[in-house]
Amino acid sequence: xxxxxxxxxxxxxxxxxxxxxxxxxxxxxxxxxxxxxxxxxxxxxxxxxxxxxxxxxxxxxxxxxxxxxxxxxxxxxxxxxxxxxxxxxxxxxxxxxxxxxxxxxxxxxxxxxxxxxxxxxxxxxxxxxxxxxxxxxxxxxxxxxxxxxxxxxxxxxxxxxxxxxxxxxxxxxxxxxxxxxxxxxxxxxxxxxxxxxxxxxxxxxxxxxxxxxxxxxxxxxxxxxxxxxxxxxxxxxxxxxxxxxxxxxxxxxxxxxxxxxxxxxxxxxxxxxxxxxxxxxxxxxxxxxxxxxxxxxxxxxxxxxxxxxxxxxxxx
Numbered sequence: 001x002x003x004x005x006x007x008x009x010x011x012x013x014x015x016x017x018x019x020x021x022x023x024x025x026x027x028x029x030x031x032x033x034x035x036x037x038x039x040x041x042x043x044x045x046x047x048x049x050x051x052x053x054x055x056x057x058x059x060x061x062x063x064x065x066x067x068x069x070x071x072x073x074x075x076x077x078x079x080x081x082x083x084x085x086x087x088x089x090x091x092x093x094x095x096x097x098x099x100x101x102x103x104x105x106x107x108x109x110x111x112x113x114x115x116x117x118x119x120x121x122x123x124x125x126x127x128x129x130x131x132x133x134x135x136x137x138x139x140x141x142x143x144x145x146x147x148x149x150x151x152x153x154x155x156x157x158x159x160x161x162x163x164x165x166x167x168x169x170x171x172x173x174x175x176x177x178x179x180x181x182x183x184x185x186x187x188x189x190x191x192x193x194x195x196x197x198x199x200x201x202x203x204x205x206x207x208x209x210x211x212x213x214x215x216x217x218x219x220x221x222x223x224x225x226x227x228x229x230x231x232x233x234x235x236x237x238x239x240x241x242x243x244x245x246x247x248x249x250x251x252x253x254x255x256x257x258x259x260x261x262x263x264x265x266x267x268x269x270x271x272x273x274x275x276x277x278x279x280x281x282x283x284x285x286x287x288x289x290x291x292x293x294x295x296x297x298x299x300x301x302x303x304x305x306x307x308x309x310x311x312x313x314x315x316x
Contacts (some may be wrong), residue, residue, distance in 0.1 A: 001117045004089030004109070004155070005030035007250065008079035008165075010099040013046040016208040016258040017097040018200055020049045021255040023058065024026070026093055029110045033058045036083040038065045039058030042180075061086055067251060070177065073164030073220040074156040077179040080161035090117055093152050096165070098201035102253045105195035112193045113152065121314060123159065123188040124168060125152035127195055133202045134269050136260055139248050140202075142284035145291040146308050150190055150196060161186065164220065169312040190311045199255065205265040207234035227242060238279050241270045 003016050006027050012019040023033055027120040035050060037060050050060060053158045065084055070078045084092060093197050095101065101109070109125075110287045116122045126148050133140040141147070146166075153159050163180055171178070204212065210233065219227040252260060296304050 001090045002031045002089040003093055004087035005033035005034075005095065006080075006083040006087055007091045007095050007097060008034070008036035008038070008063075008076070009046060010079075010081050011044045011046070011215065012051050012097045013243065014041060014044040015212045016201050016204040018100060018256065018259050019046060019097045020053060021253070021259055022095050022097055022100050024053060024152045024255040025103070025253050026095055026106070027055060027057060028052070028103075030057060030093060031089060032087070034064050034083045034084075034086045035059070036061045036079045038063050038079060043138040045209070049252060053202055055274060059086065060247050066213075066220055067222070070179070071177060071222070072180070074177075074179040076165035076218055077163060078163035078177075080165045082157075084159075084161070087146060088156060090153055091152050094168075095151065095197070096201075096206040098155050098199060099151075100198045100200060100253050100256060101256075102196065102198060102211075102251070107219055108194050109152075110192070116130065116191060122191045123154050123156070123170070124150045124190040124311070125193045126311060126313065127151045127197045129165055129199055130196050130248075131199045131202065135266065136203060136252060136256075136263060137248055138242050138283060141293075141302070143304055144283055144294060147304055149197070150188060150311055152193070153188065153199070164311065169310070187230045187310055189314050190315050191314050198256075198302070200256075202239075206238070206268050209237035209239075210235060211252050236268065240282055240285060241268060241273050242281065243273055261270055261287060 009017065009019060027033055035058065037047060040046060045196050047060065048056060061082060065075055065077060090094065092314060112125060128207045129147055131140050131145050149166065150168050158172050158174065159168055160171045160174055163177065168188055170188060172184060214226050214230045217229060292305065296302060
């Protein structure tokens with residue numbers, strides 16, 4: 001059995017993604033790791049960070065991004081597929097540039113891959129998620145934040161990245177461009193794996209967070225629209241009050257130790273109930289969604305009502 005790790009990115013270091021840590025976290029159980037590196041800005045050192053890992057398992061594929069040919073976030077899926085096309089494993093392990101796996105889960109993940117490698121019913125493995133928010137001590141589990149996602153898929157020619165590269169689907173007779181919902185796409189049949197993905201996409205200095213949000217809006221809405229949206233916005237992102245968010249009581253992956261030492265924006269975070277008078281509320285702060293989240297936690301065992309579910313779960 002062979003496992004290929006893969007990911008993609010552009011300007012990941014410049015935007016404070018934990019890209020080095022992300023790769024390092026799953027590298028021990030991977031036979032190779034493919035990274036599709038988009039041409040970025042001159043002040044980005046993503047390549048140097050990846051090369052500093054010093055592993056001959058890693059292969060960097062240089063790419064160009066074209067958000068006109070692949071609009072509305074589908075360039076993310078296109079870049080993911082480029083990485084997939086260079087993978088040679090039986091299983092393909094996808095980590096986005098802000099996702100890290102705790103070393104305690106690696107034996108479970110590898111064992112699950114070995115257990116199911118010959119079971120052709122299973123097209124992918126479904127992971128649980130922990131979304132950290134603002135700092136490394138708080139996480140968010142409110143209604144609307146996905147609790148599960150596919151992160152390992154079989155190496156089959158009709159399995160492709162989907163929409164904005166959050167998930168995967170089977171797309172027979174794929175034309176190389178149609179990454180959005182359409183007739184003829186099929187949800188993958190997946191089995192659960194007892195492991196979490198630690199998502200650090202919302203943990204970075206407020207200035208970098210705002211830059212990252214603008215970069216994502218540029219991919220999804222175009223550069224012109226993103227420039228208009230952020231013209232009047234503050235230079236630094238406001239995470240809002242963190243006091244009522246859940247506190248993380250576990251440990252972070254060892255590969256994150258050095259990155260976490262760089263936590264220098266605590267004085268810019270709000271650990272009280274105070275709110276800036278003109279700041280629009282996040283979805284998780286609004287009364288309607290707070291009530292739904294309360295019901296989910298207290299009446300539904302913590303599971304979300306009507307969650308995003310881009311898969312068919314096999315009980316195996």
